[in-house]
Amino acid sequence: MRAKIIIGTSLFLLFSAAVSFAGWERPQARWTQLYRWDDRRDHNQLYINRLAVICDYLDAAEKSLFKITPYFEARRNIIDDIWVREELGVEIGKDIFPWFYLGEAVQKVWAKEDYHDYRDYKRNDCTESETRILFSHSLLPDRYFKLIGFALNEYTYEFDRGAGTRNEVAIGLTLPIGRFVETTVNWRHIDRIHYYDSDALEGSVTLIF
Helix, strand or coil: CHHHHHHHHHHHHHHHHHHHCCCCCCCEEEEEEEEEEECCCCCCCEEEEEEEEEEEEECCCCCEEEEEEEEEEEEEECCCCEEEEEEEEEEEEEEEECCEEEEEEEEEEEEEECCCCCCCCEEEEEEEEEEEEEEEEEEEECCCCEEEEEEEEEEEEECCCCEEEEEEEEEEEEEEECCCEEEEEEEEEEEECCCCEEEEEEEEEEEEC
16 A cells, blocks of 8 residues: 555656646645545445646646646545555546536556445456546635535446446535635435445545645
8 A cells, every 4th residue: 555655646746747847837736635424334434535636738828728637546444444445547627617527537446345235345456437527616706705516427437347337426515715725525426336326425625735
């Protein structure tokens, strides 16, 4: 696990250094600490640690054309005290409208997840794609206090299996605190295709650099 974190962090730093000299907008690093409480599976409470670097490519008028986001994510089952999933990937996306984002990611996954709803975990290392659709709207666009509502859909396809494995829908609120901190609370429905579904409440804090 430590080696994966070191490799992922090194890739982030190298990528950020490269794009900073390529005429792109200065990369934005986002470090998220998230807690997921699953209301259908008492033993499936997760702590999620995610590091992402958003690299925005601008046109001549300095408007965003597309974003490239390398990321590393690690999930720990708090009850069973094991790392159940690590992801290392990159996402390419675009703000189609100010309120609509579409992204496509490819990620390498090291997983030990309870897909069959048993307490014995099956190891599964694979490569996935993830399609992300995000709708957002500013509910309180005050200068000093902002509140953003959002709806999110994430569809995951596993190349090794040749099939979709998850479809997740989330609805929530984001509260920025100054320029460098962002908090989020949301409800998420997780459809593990051909296995069990679950609903979860999530809360996170993101540091922005």
